[in-house]
Amino acid sequence: MSGDARLSAETRGRVRRARADEPLDAAAALQHQSFTNPWTVESMQWELRETDVARLYLLEDGGALLAYCACWVIFDELHINSLAVAPEARRQGHARRLLQAVFADVTAGGVTGATLEVRRSNVAAVALYERLGFRVEGVRIDYYQHPREDALVLWHRRLI
Template identity: 40%
Template sequence: MIRTATLEDISQICLIESECFGEDAWNRQNFLAVLASDISKLFGYEKDKEIIGYAVVTVIFDEAHLDNLAVSLENRKKGIGRQLVSYILRYLKDIEIHKITLEVRKSNTAAINLYKSLGFAIEGVRKNYYKNQEDAYIMWRYDGKKP
Protein backbone atom coordinates (compact mmCIF):
# COMPACT_ATOMS: atom_id res chain seq x y z
CA MET A 1 0.00 0.00 0.00
CA ILE A 2 1.24 3.47 -0.87
CA ARG A 3 0.36 6.30 1.51
CA THR A 4 1.59 9.67 2.71
CA ALA A 5 4.47 9.09 5.13
CA THR A 6 4.38 10.48 8.66
CA LEU A 7 6.83 11.36 11.42
CA GLU A 8 6.71 7.76 12.70
CA ASP A 9 8.07 6.51 9.36
CA ILE A 10 11.14 8.71 9.23
CA SER A 11 13.53 6.43 11.17
CA GLN A 12 12.82 3.50 8.86
CA ILE A 13 13.08 5.75 5.81
CA CYS A 14 16.47 7.03 7.01
CA LEU A 15 17.75 3.44 7.32
CA ILE A 16 16.78 2.69 3.72
CA GLU A 17 18.18 6.05 2.61
CA SER A 18 21.67 5.39 3.99
CA GLU A 19 21.65 1.82 2.68
CA CYS A 20 20.83 3.20 -0.80
CA PHE A 21 22.79 6.42 -1.10
CA GLY A 22 25.82 6.27 1.25
CA GLU A 23 27.56 9.65 1.39
CA ASP A 24 24.81 11.27 -0.70
CA ALA A 25 22.06 10.17 1.70
CA TRP A 26 19.56 12.68 3.02
CA ASN A 27 19.51 13.02 6.79
CA ARG A 28 16.56 13.08 9.19
CA GLN A 29 16.32 16.88 8.93
CA ASN A 30 15.92 16.66 5.16
CA PHE A 31 12.93 14.33 5.54
CA LEU A 32 11.42 16.41 8.37
CA ALA A 33 11.66 19.45 6.09
CA VAL A 34 9.65 17.55 3.46
CA LEU A 35 6.95 16.70 6.02
CA ALA A 36 6.76 20.37 7.00
CA SER A 37 6.72 21.65 3.43
CA ASP A 38 3.62 22.82 1.58
CA ILE A 39 5.10 22.01 -1.81
CA SER A 40 6.71 18.61 -1.20
CA LYS A 41 5.17 15.20 -0.60
CA LEU A 42 6.70 12.08 0.90
CA PHE A 43 4.96 8.86 -0.10
CA GLY A 44 5.81 5.53 1.51
CA TYR A 45 5.23 1.97 0.35
CA GLU A 46 4.06 -0.02 3.35
CA LYS A 47 4.20 -3.81 3.59
CA ASP A 48 3.44 -5.72 6.80
CA LYS A 49 3.34 -2.41 8.73
CA GLU A 50 6.82 -1.45 7.58
CA ILE A 51 7.98 1.13 5.05
CA ILE A 52 10.08 -0.61 2.39
CA GLY A 53 10.22 2.14 -0.23
CA TYR A 54 9.47 5.83 -0.59
CA ALA A 55 9.48 8.74 -2.99
CA VAL A 56 9.60 12.52 -2.62
CA VAL A 57 8.14 14.95 -5.12
CA THR A 58 8.10 18.76 -5.10
CA VAL A 59 5.81 20.96 -7.18
CA ILE A 60 6.95 24.46 -8.11
CA PHE A 61 4.61 26.50 -10.33
CA ASP A 62 3.59 24.11 -13.10
CA GLU A 63 6.52 21.67 -12.77
CA ALA A 64 7.25 18.72 -10.55
CA HIS A 65 10.65 17.48 -9.47
CA LEU A 66 11.19 13.91 -8.32
CA ASP A 67 13.57 14.57 -5.43
CA ASN A 68 14.05 11.08 -4.07
CA LEU A 69 13.14 7.46 -4.75
CA ALA A 70 14.37 4.33 -3.04
CA VAL A 71 13.40 0.75 -2.34
CA SER A 72 15.11 -1.29 0.39
CA LEU A 73 17.70 -3.73 -0.96
CA GLU A 74 15.81 -6.91 -0.13
CA ASN A 75 12.64 -5.63 -1.83
CA ARG A 76 14.07 -4.61 -5.19
CA LYS A 77 12.93 -5.95 -8.56
CA LYS A 78 9.40 -6.62 -7.33
CA GLY A 79 7.73 -3.68 -9.04
CA ILE A 80 7.72 -1.40 -5.98
CA GLY A 81 9.78 1.39 -7.57
CA ARG A 82 7.48 1.35 -10.59
CA GLN A 83 4.41 1.51 -8.34
CA LEU A 84 5.83 4.48 -6.42
CA VAL A 85 6.62 6.49 -9.55
CA SER A 86 3.27 5.56 -11.14
CA TYR A 87 1.52 6.72 -7.98
CA ILE A 88 3.27 10.08 -8.21
CA LEU A 89 2.36 10.42 -11.88
CA ARG A 90 -1.31 9.83 -11.01
CA TYR A 91 -1.09 12.29 -8.12
CA LEU A 92 0.37 14.94 -10.45
CA LYS A 93 -2.32 14.32 -13.06
CA ASP A 94 -4.99 14.80 -10.38
CA ILE A 95 -3.55 18.19 -9.43
CA GLU A 96 -3.07 19.10 -13.12
CA ILE A 97 0.71 19.14 -13.17
CA HIS A 98 1.85 17.87 -16.54
CA LYS A 99 5.68 18.10 -16.44
CA ILE A 100 8.11 16.27 -14.19
CA THR A 101 11.89 16.26 -14.12
CA LEU A 102 14.63 14.52 -12.14
CA GLU A 103 18.38 13.93 -11.98
CA VAL A 104 19.86 10.45 -12.03
CA ARG A 105 23.44 9.15 -11.98
CA LYS A 106 24.69 8.23 -15.43
CA SER A 107 25.67 4.83 -14.02
CA ASN A 108 22.27 4.10 -12.41
CA THR A 109 20.94 1.74 -15.07
CA ALA A 110 18.17 0.37 -12.86
CA ALA A 111 16.65 3.80 -12.22
CA ILE A 112 17.19 5.03 -15.80
CA ASN A 113 15.41 1.94 -17.19
CA LEU A 114 12.58 2.41 -14.73
CA TYR A 115 12.10 6.07 -15.66
CA LYS A 116 12.32 5.37 -19.41
CA SER A 117 9.69 2.64 -19.08
CA LEU A 118 7.36 5.24 -17.56
CA GLY A 119 7.84 7.81 -20.32
CA PHE A 120 10.80 9.86 -19.10
CA ALA A 121 13.53 10.80 -21.59
CA ILE A 122 17.08 12.05 -21.11
CA GLU A 123 17.25 15.71 -22.08
CA GLY A 124 20.52 16.92 -20.64
CA VAL A 125 23.52 16.37 -18.38
CA ARG A 126 24.60 18.09 -15.16
CA LYS A 127 28.36 17.78 -14.96
CA ASN A 128 29.90 16.69 -11.62
CA TYR A 129 26.48 16.73 -9.97
CA TYR A 130 27.28 14.17 -7.25
CA LYS A 131 29.81 14.29 -4.41
CA ASN A 132 32.05 11.79 -6.23
CA GLN A 133 31.95 14.07 -9.32
CA GLU A 134 29.76 11.71 -11.32
CA ASP A 135 27.53 13.43 -13.90
CA ALA A 136 23.74 13.35 -13.70
CA TYR A 137 21.34 12.88 -16.56
CA ILE A 138 18.43 15.29 -16.51
CA MET A 139 15.25 13.46 -17.43
CA TRP A 140 11.81 14.90 -18.25
CA ARG A 141 8.37 13.47 -18.72
CA TYR A 142 5.47 15.38 -20.28
CA ASP A 143 1.85 14.43 -20.03
CA GLY A 144 0.66 15.03 -23.56
CA LYS A 145 2.84 16.96 -25.98
CA LYS A 146 6.21 18.46 -25.07
CA PRO A 147 5.71 22.24 -24.73
Protein backbone atom coordinates in the same frame (compact mmCIF):
# COMPACT_ATOMS: atom_id res chain seq x y z
CA MET B 1 -3.16 11.65 -1.52
CA SER B 2 -6.49 12.04 0.25
CA GLY B 3 -6.36 9.03 2.56
CA ASP B 4 -4.56 5.84 1.54
CA ALA B 5 -4.61 4.63 -2.02
CA ARG B 6 -4.99 0.87 -1.94
CA LEU B 7 -3.11 -0.81 -4.73
CA SER B 8 -4.63 -3.55 -6.86
CA ALA B 9 -5.27 -6.87 -5.14
CA GLU B 10 -2.43 -8.80 -6.77
CA THR B 11 0.23 -6.32 -5.67
CA ARG B 12 1.89 -5.99 -2.27
CA GLY B 13 1.49 -2.99 -0.06
CA ARG B 14 -0.20 0.36 -0.15
CA VAL B 15 0.96 3.85 -0.95
CA ARG B 16 0.38 6.79 1.36
CA ARG B 17 1.76 10.29 1.92
CA ALA B 18 3.86 10.70 5.04
CA ARG B 19 2.67 13.29 7.56
CA ALA B 20 5.03 16.06 8.59
CA ASP B 21 4.82 15.07 12.26
CA GLU B 22 5.46 11.33 11.99
CA PRO B 23 8.81 9.57 12.58
CA LEU B 24 10.64 9.08 9.30
CA ASP B 25 13.35 6.73 10.56
CA ALA B 26 12.52 3.88 8.17
CA ALA B 27 12.67 6.15 5.12
CA ALA B 28 15.89 7.74 6.38
CA ALA B 29 17.43 4.30 7.00
CA LEU B 30 16.52 3.15 3.49
CA GLN B 31 18.00 6.33 2.08
CA HIS B 32 21.24 5.72 4.01
CA GLN B 33 21.36 2.17 2.62
CA SER B 34 20.80 3.37 -0.94
CA PHE B 35 22.81 6.59 -1.37
CA THR B 36 26.25 7.95 -0.49
CA ASN B 37 24.84 11.44 0.24
CA PRO B 38 21.66 10.85 2.29
CA TRP B 39 19.63 13.53 4.06
CA THR B 40 19.05 13.51 7.80
CA VAL B 41 15.67 12.66 9.32
CA GLU B 42 15.56 16.24 10.58
CA SER B 43 15.98 17.74 7.13
CA MET B 44 13.27 15.47 5.71
CA GLN B 45 10.91 16.46 8.51
CA TRP B 46 11.80 20.15 8.22
CA GLU B 47 11.01 20.12 4.50
CA LEU B 48 7.63 18.45 5.02
CA ARG B 49 6.74 20.74 7.89
CA GLU B 50 8.02 24.07 6.60
CA THR B 51 7.43 24.03 2.85
CA ASP B 52 4.34 23.78 0.66
CA VAL B 53 6.07 21.82 -2.07
CA ALA B 54 7.65 18.79 -0.38
CA ARG B 55 5.94 15.40 -0.30
CA LEU B 56 7.08 11.99 0.84
CA TYR B 57 5.22 8.96 -0.52
CA LEU B 58 5.66 5.62 1.24
CA LEU B 59 4.95 2.13 -0.10
CA GLU B 60 4.37 -0.06 2.94
CA ASP B 61 3.42 -3.67 3.46
CA GLY B 62 2.15 -4.65 6.88
CA GLY B 63 4.02 -1.77 8.50
CA ALA B 64 7.29 -2.53 6.70
CA LEU B 65 8.64 0.11 4.33
CA LEU B 66 9.19 -1.30 0.85
CA ALA B 67 9.96 1.97 -0.93
CA TYR B 68 9.76 5.74 -0.70
CA CYS B 69 9.64 8.64 -3.12
CA ALA B 70 10.60 12.14 -1.93
CA CYS B 71 9.54 14.89 -4.28
CA TRP B 72 8.45 18.50 -4.75
CA VAL B 73 5.35 19.68 -6.54
CA ILE B 74 6.09 23.09 -8.03
CA PHE B 75 3.13 24.48 -9.96
CA ASP B 76 2.57 21.94 -12.78
CA GLU B 77 5.91 20.13 -12.35
CA LEU B 78 6.83 17.11 -10.24
CA HIS B 79 10.49 17.08 -9.16
CA ILE B 80 11.56 13.64 -7.96
CA ASN B 81 14.37 14.17 -5.46
CA SER B 82 14.91 10.69 -4.08
CA LEU B 83 13.50 7.24 -4.72
CA ALA B 84 14.61 3.93 -3.24
CA VAL B 85 13.32 0.40 -2.82
CA ALA B 86 14.47 -1.86 0.04
CA PRO B 87 17.38 -3.94 -1.32
CA GLU B 88 15.65 -7.27 -0.66
CA ALA B 89 12.49 -6.06 -2.43
CA ARG B 90 14.00 -4.85 -5.70
CA ARG B 91 13.01 -6.15 -9.15
CA GLN B 92 9.48 -6.89 -7.98
CA GLY B 93 7.82 -3.88 -9.59
CA HIS B 94 7.63 -1.77 -6.42
CA ALA B 95 9.34 1.32 -7.84
CA ARG B 96 7.13 1.27 -10.92
CA ARG B 97 3.96 0.90 -8.85
CA LEU B 98 5.00 3.58 -6.37
CA LEU B 99 5.79 6.05 -9.16
CA GLN B 100 2.52 5.28 -10.93
CA ALA B 101 0.65 6.00 -7.69
CA VAL B 102 2.59 9.26 -7.25
CA PHE B 103 1.82 10.29 -10.84
CA ALA B 104 -1.89 9.53 -10.36
CA ASP B 105 -1.95 11.64 -7.21
CA VAL B 106 -0.09 14.67 -8.55
CA THR B 107 -1.79 14.77 -11.95
CA ALA B 108 -5.13 14.90 -10.12
CA GLY B 109 -3.79 18.16 -8.66
CA GLY B 110 -2.79 19.64 -12.02
CA VAL B 111 0.78 18.41 -12.54
CA THR B 112 1.56 17.72 -16.20
CA GLY B 113 5.30 16.91 -16.27
CA ALA B 114 8.01 15.32 -14.13
CA THR B 115 11.76 15.70 -13.91
CA LEU B 116 14.73 14.34 -11.95
CA GLU B 117 18.49 13.98 -11.95
CA VAL B 118 20.17 10.59 -11.85
CA ARG B 119 23.76 9.39 -11.84
CA ARG B 120 24.89 8.54 -15.34
CA SER B 121 26.01 5.06 -14.17
CA ASN B 122 22.67 4.19 -12.51
CA VAL B 123 21.53 1.72 -15.14
CA ALA B 124 18.64 0.40 -13.04
CA ALA B 125 17.12 3.82 -12.39
CA VAL B 126 17.57 5.06 -15.96
CA ALA B 127 15.90 1.88 -17.27
CA LEU B 128 13.04 2.29 -14.79
CA TYR B 129 12.41 5.92 -15.74
CA GLU B 130 12.73 5.35 -19.49
CA ARG B 131 10.25 2.52 -19.19
CA LEU B 132 7.84 4.96 -17.55
CA GLY B 133 8.20 7.45 -20.42
CA PHE B 134 11.07 9.70 -19.27
CA ARG B 135 13.71 10.84 -21.76
CA VAL B 136 17.22 12.24 -21.21
CA GLU B 137 17.13 15.99 -21.96
CA GLY B 138 20.43 17.16 -20.51
CA VAL B 139 23.60 16.50 -18.54
CA ARG B 140 24.95 18.30 -15.47
CA ILE B 141 28.72 17.80 -15.46
CA ASP B 142 30.21 16.66 -12.11
CA TYR B 143 26.85 17.21 -10.39
CA TYR B 144 27.40 14.47 -7.79
CA GLN B 145 30.17 13.93 -5.23
CA HIS B 146 31.24 10.69 -3.46
CA PRO B 147 32.00 9.65 -6.16
CA ARG B 148 32.08 12.58 -8.53
CA GLU B 149 29.85 11.88 -11.49
CA ASP B 150 27.66 13.59 -14.10
CA ALA B 151 23.90 13.73 -13.68
CA LEU B 152 21.51 12.94 -16.48
CA VAL B 153 18.50 15.24 -16.48
CA LEU B 154 15.36 13.30 -17.31
CA TRP B 155 11.93 14.67 -18.19
CA HIS B 156 8.50 13.23 -18.75
CA ARG B 157 6.61 16.10 -20.41
CA ARG B 158 3.19 14.49 -20.69
CA LEU B 159 2.19 12.66 -17.54
CA ILE B 160 -1.44 13.08 -18.60
